[in-house]
Amino acid sequence: xxxxxxxxxxxxxxxxxxxxxxxxxxxxxxxxxxxxxxxxxxxxxxxxxxxxxxxxxxxxxxxxxxxxxxxxxxxxxxxxxxxxxxxxxxxxxxxxxxxxxxxxxxxxxxxxxxxxxxxxxxxxxxxxxxxxxxxxxxxxxxxxxxxxxxxxxxxxxxxxxxxxxxxxxxxxxxxxxxxxxxxxxxxxxxxxxxxxxxxxxxxxxxxxxxxxxxxxxxxxxxxxxxxxxxxxxxxxxxxxxxxxxxxxxxxxxxxxxxxxxxxxxxxxxxxxxxxxxxxxxxxxxxxxx
Amino acid sequence: xxxxxxxxxxxxxxxxxxxxxxxxxxxxxxxxxxxxxxxxxxxxxxxxxxxxxxxxxxxxxxxxxxxxxxxxxxxxxxxxxxxxxxxxxxxxxxxxxxxxxxxxxxxxxxxxxxxxxxxxxxxxxxxxxxxxxxxxxxxxxxxxxxxxxxxxxxxxxxxxxxxxxxxxxxxxxxxxxxxxxxxxxxxxxxxxxxxxxxxxxxxxxxxxxxxxxxxxx
Numbered sequence: 001x002x003x004x005x006x007x008x009x010x011x012x013x014x015x016x017x018x019x020x021x022x023x024x025x026x027x028x029x030x031x032x033x034x035x036x037x038x039x040x041x042x043x044x045x046x047x048x049x050x051x052x053x054x055x056x057x058x059x060x061x062x063x064x065x066x067x068x069x070x071x072x073x074x075x076x077x078x079x080x081x082x083x084x085x086x087x088x089x090x091x092x093x094x095x096x097x098x099x100x101x102x103x104x105x106x107x108x109x110x111x112x113x114x115x116x117x118x119x120x121x122x123x124x125x126x127x128x129x130x131x132x133x134x135x136x137x138x139x140x141x142x143x144x145x146x147x148x149x150x151x152x153x154x155x156x157x158x159x160x161x162x163x164x165x166x167x168x169x170x171x172x173x174x175x176x177x178x179x180x181x182x183x184x185x186x187x188x189x190x191x192x193x194x195x196x197x198x199x200x201x202x203x204x205x206x207x208x209x210x211x212x213x214x215x216x217x218x219x220x221x222x223x224x225x226x227x228x229x230x231x232x233x234x235x236x237x238x239x240x241x242x243x244x245x246x247x248x249x250x251x252x253x254x255x256x257x258x259x260x261x262x263x264x265x266x267x268x269x270x271x272x273x274x275x276x277x278x279x280x281x282x283x284x285x286x287x288x289x
Numbered sequence: 290x291x292x293x294x295x296x297x298x299x300x301x302x303x304x305x306x307x308x309x310x311x312x313x314x315x316x317x318x319x320x321x322x323x324x325x326x327x328x329x330x331x332x333x334x335x336x337x338x339x340x341x342x343x344x345x346x347x348x349x350x351x352x353x354x355x356x357x358x359x360x361x362x363x364x365x366x367x368x369x370x371x372x373x374x375x376x377x378x379x380x381x382x383x384x385x386x387x388x389x390x391x392x393x394x395x396x397x398x399x400x401x402x403x404x405x406x407x408x409x410x411x412x413x414x415x416x417x418x419x420x421x422x423x424x425x426x427x428x429x430x431x432x433x434x435x436x437x438x439x440x441x442x443x444x445x446x447x448x449x450x451x452x453x454x455x456x457x458x459x460x461x462x463x464x465x466x467x468x469x470x471x472x473x474x475x476x477x478x479x480x481x482x483x484x485x486x487x488x489x490x491x492x493x494x495x496x497x498x499x500x501x502x503x504x505x506x
Contacts (some may be wrong), residue, residue, distance in 0.1 A: 211367030211394045
């Protein structure tokens with residue numbers, strides 16, 4: 001019963017000063033676009049890093065002259081490790097054949113080498129949930145201790161560098177997002193204060209009727225929530241549209257997943273509530289001079 | 290019900306009420322006479338605790354002006370009906386919504402609100418006007434809406450500041466008759482007016498002159 005009254009009052013408040021409401025809505029929309037755009041960019045950054053990490057594998061080089069028995073023993077030991085998802089054996093001959101294929105245009109180089117100098121190796125992939133630089137390096141250190149192993153190569157250092165950069169950008173994004181969020185709270189607060197001034201006649205009548213503090217404040221809280229909710233939904237739609245345009249040009253780009261969208265909306269509601277509660281804090285308390 | 294104990298109210302150096310003392314019993318009708326600016330509105334504001342005395346004390350039921358906290362002031366006001374001289378209707382909502390406001394403050398349900406608003410509008414003889422906006426009404430009709438809003442929560446005290454100022458004599462008499470009916474059911478009514486024609490012999494009359502109070506016409 002009171003809920004519908006509060007919402008109707010909030011709507012009346014927005015209609016009462018449409019210029020203020022529109023200016024506030026536009027500013028909030030811009031702030032949400034910046035926040036959602038930053039979140040989407042970081043999401044895609046991490047998506048790219050994770051995809052690159054998922055492709056990373058450990059190459060375990062056997063010592064020279066290792067025999068088939070040692071190779072298969074090592075294979076069994078690798079397979080038994082907790083982090084390991086799958087392993088693939090690459091014999092000396094296969095490695096040589098691959099190198100031959102890759103250097104096909106320069107056969108003279110292979111002729112200069114003479115006999116096949118390449119060792120046999122195991123290509124080790126981590127379990128999907130453990131595919132990151134930390135687990136890969138830890139596994140390499142473990143495997144290097146095995147007597148049959150000449151070396152364990154992780155490769156993909158550029159992915160590690162990229163990940164470090166994305167991590168730094170994420171912190172910067174959090175700081176920037178925090179500043180924008182604070183701005184949103186201040187913006188909602190100022191909008192509510194203006195709305196309170198515009199509706200001073202209503203407040204005066206409500207006070208004379210004995211309305212309680214929350215009865216007076218709740219319409220303003222709902223006003224802030226309506227503004228925050230509506231503008232954040234519009235911003236999400238805009239960012240999703242921009243994301244689709246980018247995805248059309250760059251297939252690796254993706255829009256934010258539903259969970260992140262919902263978290264964004266929840267954040268918008270919380271910020272709207274904080275702003276409107278702060279903005280309406282002074283109203284409805286004092287009853288007489 | 291209502292007691293004034295040596296109440297003085299000053300606004301800066303101007304004395305609005307000067308050492309006023311009186312008691313108004315439950316079910317009593319007090320007519321407050323006086324020209325404009327003699328302190329009638331201030332007197333009514335003292336009862337609603339909209340203003341507090343500079344000295345002295347006002348007691349309304351269990352509430353004392355000297356000690357009442359904000360929460361108590363709210364409780365007191367929910368038991369009052371106030372008709373303002375300038376109506377104080379909200380222009381951005383319908384007549385129904387204006388009259389329903391005290392009931393929404395009191396937390397009544399939709400069905401009860403509807404029934405009591407309809408009853409109040411019928412009582413002031415503007416039924417079927419609920420959907421109209423205040424701007425669509427004449428001055429007299431707006432005044433009756435203000436009266437309906439004051440009646441709708443069945444107040445224990447009704448304060449009416451020139452409630453018939455925009456009504457013709459016939460309608461004024463009918464509105465005051467409603468106030469008398471309220472008195473009969475136990476409501477204390479304080480009616481501030483300059484219209485001597487509304488006074489009946491059995492009414493208690495208090496005249497305000499320069500903030501000082503004199504009993505009798």
